[in-house]
Amino acid sequence: xxxxxxxxxxxxxxxxxxxxxxxxxxxxxxxxxxxxxxxxxxxxxxxxxxxxxxxxxxxxxxxxxxxxxxxxxxxxxxxxxxxxxxxxxxxxxxxxxxxxxxxxxxxxxxxxxxxxxxxxxxxxxxxxxxxxxxxxxxxxxxxxxxxxxxxxxxxxxxxxxxxxxxxxxxxxxxxxxxxxxxxxxxxxxxxxxxxxxxxxxxxxxxxxxxxxxxxxxxxxxxxxxxxxxxxx
Amino acid sequence: xxxxxxxxxxxxxxxxxxxxxxxxxxxxxxxxxxxxxxxxxxxxxxxxxxxxxxxxxxxxxxxxxxxxxxxxxxxxxxxxxxxxxxxxxxxxxxxxxxxxxxxxxxxxxxxxxxxxxxxxxxxxxxxxxxxxxxxxxxxxxxxxxxxxxxxxxxxxxxxxxxxxxxxxxxxxxxxxxxxxxxxxxxxxxxxxxxxxxxxxxxxxxxxxxxxxxxxxxxxxxxxxxxxxxxxx
DNA sequence: GCCTTTCTGGAACTTTTGTTGGATTTGGAC
DNA sequence: GTCCAAATCCAACAAAAGTTCCAGAAAGGC
Numbered sequence: 001x002x003x004x005x006x007x008x009x010x011x012x013x014x015x016x017x018x019x020x021x022x023x024x025x026x027x028x029x030x031x032x033x034x035x036x037x038x039x040x041x042x043x044x045x046x047x048x049x050x051x052x053x054x055x056x057x058x059x060x061x062x063x064x065x066x067x068x069x070x071x072x073x074x075x076x077x078x079x080x081x082x083x084x085x086x087x088x089x090x091x092x093x094x095x096x097x098x099x100x101x102x103x104x105x106x107x108x109x110x111x112x113x114x115x116x117x118x119x120x121x122x123x124x125x126x127x128x129x130x131x132x133x134x135x136x137x138x139x140x141x142x143x144x145x146x147x148x149x150x151x152x153x154x155x156x157x158x159x160x161x162x163x164x165x166x167x168x169x170x171x172x173x174x175x176x177x178x179x180x181x182x183x184x185x186x187x188x189x190x191x192x193x194x195x196x197x198x199x200x201x202x203x204x205x206x207x208x209x210x211x212x213x214x215x216x217x218x219x220x221x222x223x224x225x226x227x228x229x230x231x232x
Numbered sequence: 233x234x235x236x237x238x239x240x241x242x243x244x245x246x247x248x249x250x251x252x253x254x255x256x257x258x259x260x261x262x263x264x265x266x267x268x269x270x271x272x273x274x275x276x277x278x279x280x281x282x283x284x285x286x287x288x289x290x291x292x293x294x295x296x297x298x299x300x301x302x303x304x305x306x307x308x309x310x311x312x313x314x315x316x317x318x319x320x321x322x323x324x325x326x327x328x329x330x331x332x333x334x335x336x337x338x339x340x341x342x343x344x345x346x347x348x349x350x351x352x353x354x355x356x357x358x359x360x361x362x363x364x365x366x367x368x369x370x371x372x373x374x375x376x377x378x379x380x381x382x383x384x385x386x387x388x389x390x391x392x393x394x395x396x397x398x399x400x401x402x403x404x405x406x407x408x409x410x411x412x413x414x415x416x417x418x419x420x421x422x423x424x425x426x427x428x429x430x431x432x433x434x435x436x437x438x439x440x441x442x443x444x445x446x447x448x449x450x451x452x453x454x455x456x457x458x459x460x461x462x463x464x
Numbered sequence: 465g466c467c468t469t470t471c472t473g474g475a476a477c478t479t480t481t482g483t484t485g486g487a488t489t490t491g492g493a494c
Numbered sequence: 495g496t497c498c499a500a501a502t503c504c505a506a507c508a509a510a511a512g513t514t515c516c517a518g519a520a521a522g523g524c
Contacts, residue, residue, distance in 0.1 A: 059367075059371050059374075059375075061371075061374075061375035061455075062453065062454055062455070063455075065375065067371065067374045067375070069367075080360075081360045081363045081364060081367075084356055084357070084360045085357055085360040085361065085364075087360075087364070090363075090364055090367050091367070113353075113356070114349075114353075117346075117349070117352075120349075120352050120353070120356065121345075121346075121352070123356055124316055124345070124352065124355055124356055124359065125316070125317055127356065127359035127360060127363060128312075128313045128316045128317040128319075128359060129317065130363055131313045131322075131359060131362055131363055131366060132313060132317075132319070132322055134363060134366035134367060134370060135291075135301075135313075135322050135323070135366060137370055138301075138366060138369050138370045138373060139291050139293075139299065141370060141373035141374055141414075142291075142293075142299045142373055142414035143293040143297065143299070143414075182373075182374035182375075221294065222294050223293075223294070223295070
């Protein structure tokens with residue numbers, strides 16, 4: 001089969017034989033656009049490898065507000081945590097477009113890890129990396145204002161969002177940006193207008209582009225709008 | 233030496249010989265109250281095992297506000313992530329009281345993990361567990377109001393705080409609670425007064441105790457103050 | 465005991481974020 | 495092209511959180 005295992009950090013340095021066993025352990029699933037892949041709190045759905053399509057990882061609170069943790073494109077993997085400890089899924093996953101995934105159950109993953117040291121090693125590294133991403137997201141929520149988080153989203157290439165969010169912000173609707181930033185559509189609209197007025201972003205036709213990367217970086221780092229009053 | 237390795241989840245199921253090698257790889261350090269153990273962004277400080285004293289794990293933003301991620305007592309471990317991937321420390325660690333720790337460097341940890349499969353296995357589980365804690369903290373910051381987070385802190389035994397915050401909130405100052413919740417002292421004071429007025433907490437002498445566990449749980453889950461107007 | 469430092473109580477105010485609701489624009493289906 | 499659903503813009507308002515400031519109370523050192 002045409003699976004490019006080498007492109008996935010988790011399967012690096014695993015020999016042909018090991019890859020064959022991993023492939024044999026995986027089940028192929030397809031989902032229609034809009035279909036739920038698994039839900040938060042449900043029994044462990046196993047380790048997922050995204051082969052085709054776009055997947056949204058999110059949480060929802062009691063009032064129905066969404067928080068998008070990741071927007072994933074191939075080749076990405078998700079639900080590592082539950083796959084590894086066998087506990088309930090820590091978030092929801094939904095197919096945004098038609099989706100194809102490979103799934104390895106908790107039990108089979110444990111078997112594979114116990115006989116393929118390289119896989120176990122890679123898993124440790126992947127989990128450590130995930131942990132760093134979540135710490136960064138947590139600090140963003142703790143310390144940064146919404147305009148600042150929005151600026152960071154636009155600068156996403158070099159930040160935590162890069163691994164997790166696969167769409168350029170330009171392509172995202174305000175609703176989707178709001179879910180990523182953990183706020184509401186109207187607030188994102190307001191913040192966006194603020195950044196446009198400040199000359200940090202500019203609108204070309206329908207889409208919004210970066211106009212002043214330095215200014216965005218300043219805003220993302222300090223929570224303060226750059227004062228450009230001096231430019232007379 | 234009198235190290236109780238069995239009590240640390242990471243060292244479970246490791247035989248006497250393996251534990252001996254781990255012990256040999258560890259360096260003993262002591263810190264005075266107030267001393268910095270390591271700083272965020274600095275080169276990997278290695279894996280730490282807390283044997284004695286109280287350690288604060290925190291991040292700080294540009295304006296100098298603190299966010300306490302953990303308050304740890306023996307026997308706890310910290311800096312797993314950097315120890316495992318060798319990257320910079322993801323947070324600061326400071327000795328609150330006099331502290332004794334064992335430290336295993338990144339290189340030695342990798343050596344140990346490559347020869348002790350049980351240690352590698354335990355590390356995977358520990359990292360997965362950490363990840364779940366961070367996701368929960370992240371969702372708290374995204375969705376919960378400050379009174380709600382404060383209620384959750386008082387219910388700490390049954391939440392993610394149990395692993396990360398080793399101090400009963402009753403004993404904490406408002407300043408310390410504020411750092412844990414990611415806000416300021418005055419806001420915590422106001423929220424505390426709100427919970428006292430609502431009869432969810434009560435004051436005995438200097439300290440504040442839980443008066444209505446159900447009410448706190450309601451507040452923590454829904455973000456809404458329980459309406460007790462009906463109790464005529 | 466006294467004095468200093470730390471902690472707490474609380475008011476008044478500002479800023480940010482969230483909410484509501486309506487007007488307008490856009491893209492795509494047909 | 496026309497029409498519809500989705501997306502956006504924007505103002506006014508409400509609520510939550512952050513800030514500033516000062517007065518008291520408690521704890522700990524001497």
